[in-house]
Amino acid sequence: MVTTIREKAAPVRIGIDIGGTNTRIGLVDVHQKLLAEAVMPTVTGEPKEIGAAGGIGCSEGTDAPASVKYPAEAMIGEIGRKTLALLEEQGIAMDQCVGVGIGVPGTVDRKQGIVRYSNNIRWKQVPLASMLGEYLPLPIQIANDADCAALGEAVAGAGRECQDVVMLTLGTGVGGGIILDGEIYESKGIGGSELGHMVIVEDGEPCTCGRRGCLEAYASAAALQRAARRATGKDLSPEEIFAEAGRGDEKLEAVIAQYIRRLGVGIVNIVNIFRPQLVLLGGELSAQGEELLEPLQKMVREGCFGGIDGELPEIEMASLGNKAGMIGAASLI
Amino acid sequence: MVTTIREKAAPVRIGIDIGGTNTRIGLVDVHQKLLAEAVMPTVTGEPKEIGAAGGIGCSEGTDAPASVKYPAEAMIGEIGRKTLALLEEQGIAMDQCVGVGIGVPGTVDRKQGIVRYSNNIRWKQVPLASMLGEYLPLPIQIANDADCAALGEAVAGAGRECQDVVMLTLGTGVGGGIILDGEIYESKGIGGSELGHMVIVEDGEPCTCGRRGCLEAYASAAALQRAARRATGKDLSPEEIFAEAGRGDEKLEAVIAQYIRRLGVGIVNIVNIFRPQLVLLGGELSAQGEELLEPLQKMVREGCFGGIDGELPEIEMASLGNKAGMIGAASLI
Numbered sequence: 001m002v003t004t005i006r007e008k009a010a011p012v013r014i015g016i017d018i019g020g021t022n023t024r025i026g027l028v029d030v031h032q033k034l035l036a037e038a039v040m041p042t043v044t045g046e047p048k049e050i051g052a053a054g055g056i057g058c059s060e061g062t063d064a065p066a067s068v069k070y071p072a073e074a075m076i077g078e079i080g081r082k083t084l085a086l087l088e089e090q091g092i093a094m095d096q097c098v099g100v101g102i103g104v105p106g107t108v109d110r111k112q113g114i115v116r117y118s119n120n121i122r123w124k125q126v127p128l129a130s131m132l133g134e135y136l137p138l139p140i141q142i143a144n145d146a147d148c149a150a151l152g153e154a155v156a157g158a159g160r161e162c163q164d165v166v167m168l169t170l171g172t173g174v175g176g177g178i179i180l181d182g183e184i185y186e187s188k189g190i191g192g193s194e195l196g197h198m199v200i201v202e203d204g205e206p207c208t209c210g211r212r213g214c215l216e217a218y219a220s221a222a223a224l225q226r227a228a229r230r231a232t233g234k235d236l237s238p239e240e241i242f243a244e245a246g247r248g249d250e251k252l253e254a255v256i257a258q259y260i261r262r263l264g265v266g267i268v269n270i271v272n273i274f275r276p277q278l279v280l281l282g283g284e285l286s287a288q289g290e291e292l293l294e295p296l297q298k299m300v301r302e303g304c305f306g307g308i309d310g311e312l313p314e315i316e317m318a319s320l321g322n323k324a325g326m327i328g329a330a331s332l333i
Numbered sequence: 334m335v336t337t338i339r340e341k342a343a344p345v346r347i348g349i350d351i352g353g354t355n356t357r358i359g360l361v362d363v364h365q366k367l368l369a370e371a372v373m374p375t376v377t378g379e380p381k382e383i384g385a386a387g388g389i390g391c392s393e394g395t396d397a398p399a400s401v402k403y404p405a406e407a408m409i410g411e412i413g414r415k416t417l418a419l420l421e422e423q424g425i426a427m428d429q430c431v432g433v434g435i436g437v438p439g440t441v442d443r444k445q446g447i448v449r450y451s452n453n454i455r456w457k458q459v460p461l462a463s464m465l466g467e468y469l470p471l472p473i474q475i476a477n478d479a480d481c482a483a484l485g486e487a488v489a490g491a492g493r494e495c496q497d498v499v500m501l502t503l504g505t506g507v508g509g510g511i512i513l514d515g516e517i518y519e520s521k522g523i524g525g526s527e528l529g530h531m532v533i534v535e536d537g538e539p540c541t542c543g544r545r546g547c548l549e550a551y552a553s554a555a556a557l558q559r560a561a562r563r564a565t566g567k568d569l570s571p572e573e574i575f576a577e578a579g580r581g582d583e584k585l586e587a588v589i590a591q592y593i594r595r596l597g598v599g600i601v602n603i604v605n606i607f608r609p610q611l612v613l614l615g616g617e618l619s620a621q622g623e624e625l626l627e628p629l630q631k632m633v634r635e636g637c638f639g640g641i642d643g644e645l646p647e648i649e650m651a652s653l654g655n656k657a658g659m660i661g662a663a664s665l666i
Binding site for chain 2: 107117180185190191192193194195197198199200201202204209210211213262265268269272273274275302303304305306307311
């Protein structure tokens with residue numbers, strides 16, 4: 001494979017998926033094929049006092065003098081060096097690379113190439129594109145990680161036949177990626193696409209965003225675990241919850257039914273707004289397959305505006321797993 | 334004004350806003366100025382049995398033989414003749430007209446120029462564009478009326494400085510129009526943009542769409558009146574409700590506070606998804622001005638994802654009133 005690339009000098013795009021735990025660097029060809037990949041732990045470190053002078057990406061407030069340093073420079077340096085090593089290992093010259101796309105878990109200013117804020121990796125106002133450009137002299141684009149995962153699925157995964165795809169990633173939180181006409185939907189304003197932060201239960205469970213009753217507060221894996229804990233007093237993984245319910249635990253059956261019902265309310269809301277061709281579910285809970293899909297499909301058929309006379313989307317599981325982010329990031333280029 | 338047009342033969346677009354009660358026909362210049370306007374009652378008539386042969390726009394089911402006739406042909410004929418009369422009255426020749434845009438209250442297939450379904454005017458599968466084309470030999474575009482109103486405000490009204498505008502029309506129902514990059518957002522699928530049919534209160538009030546707890550079931554003028562009736566036993570108009578609350582009626586004060594709170598939940602949900610530059614409120618209730626806007630602006634500041642660090646939209650009242658639909662429809666061309 002590598003030899004073929006070298007012989008043809010076919011263009012390669014670099015797709016980087018910065019996650020809360022691991023960072024994945026992929027080389028992607030024009031056919032959306034992942035040619036090679038490297039994984040490294042995401043090093044966020046602890047906030048470190050460095051005095052008022054501060055450094056890039058270390059300000060606690062955008063206007064205040066910097067007082068806490070997060071090692072954004074160190075991490076970006078690691079990513080740059082690891083990418084260069086991967087290119088060398090694969091025998092790919094820099095002039096064969098057409099650009100770098102990066103997915104970041106947080107709020108991103110795509111036009112400026114700046115990570116506005118990421119709670120997960122503890123970055124604030126980090127000019128990621130220009131900083132990584134010191135290692136990789138290529139066009140660099142950045143986007144939110146949930147958007148990149150949705151884009152990856154839309155170009156190369158379960159959504160590759162579709163132009164309009166909404167993907168919900170059900171993990172620690174509920175991430176939403178919206179692909180319209182084959183492109184990430186992004187408003188002029190920073191932020192947006194926060195499908196998980198749509199209130200579906202007035203005055204409901206507290207959400208990390210400060211409101212109550214958001215979809216995320218019911219449809220995340222963490223929310224499922226919380227509901228199971230309340231019902232049984234036990235700390236169970238999502239897999240265990242589904243397995244024990246499958247063995248006839250009625251309390252957990254009820255927990256799952258309620259979980260699916262609320263996820264379904266959120267999905268129908270989203271369909272009524274975007275009317276995509278396809279809704280994809282990714283993340284931890286997508287392993288549950290038909291047990292989730294079947295009741296959700298029923299809710300969409302029965303609940304969407306216009307009913308079955310309208311054009312209803314399919315609901316499917318995402319298919320690329322943890323490769324979606326890299327492939328989608330590469331597609332930013 | 335008319336003379337100027339004739340002298341210059343400046344291009345004119347025809348914008349038609351078909352409403353549940355009135356249909357408005359406007360002539361709009363390149364500066365989005367409404368040059369002339371005609372109003373006619375919308376004639377929907379009663380469904381009439383015409384046997385199995387049926388006619389255009391009269392099928393009860395898309396596949397079933399037609400058995401009920403709605404006078405779509407008659408009404409479209411009226412619109413065509415009225416438009417021709419307006420052009421003649423204003424001394425505008427057909428070759429000065431660049432096209433016709435039409436806003437329709439219902440689900441519209443814009444590409445095919447077909448009204449899929451309108452409960453308000455009792456149309457089903459009406460090929461509006463081709464039927465009106467028999468009277469007006471011009472390019473004809475159709476769209477949903479709430480989308481047209483939003484587009485009108487975005488090009489010529491309260492949103493004319495903005496590219497990304499969401500408009501909620503608070504009337505009998507809650508209509509939503511989404512303008513992204515200056516264009517109506519429309520998914521590939523038919524339908525969508527149904528911002529009023531987003532559940533915000535699980536298992537809440539029944540909604541006309543068949544679900545429970547939709548924004549429309551709380552934020553329409555009808556919902557406000559229903560809440561006032563429950564609280565006071567009286568049938569009051571929205572104006573009366575606000576006026577009596579202003580004079581110190583505590584029950585109605587509570588009704589209004591609850592109304593605003595739920596409208597605010599819906600608006601924050603919408604901002605978290607679209608992050609528009611501007612949210613506009615139109616329809617009956619927009620007459621209430623600051624009394625509505627001030628608490629809603631507070632909810633947006635406090636409730637949106639990312640809080641005041643994010644880029645928050647303005648919330649304002651629409652400014653074009655019942656002209657917005659015509660101007661927006663003309664902008665489809």
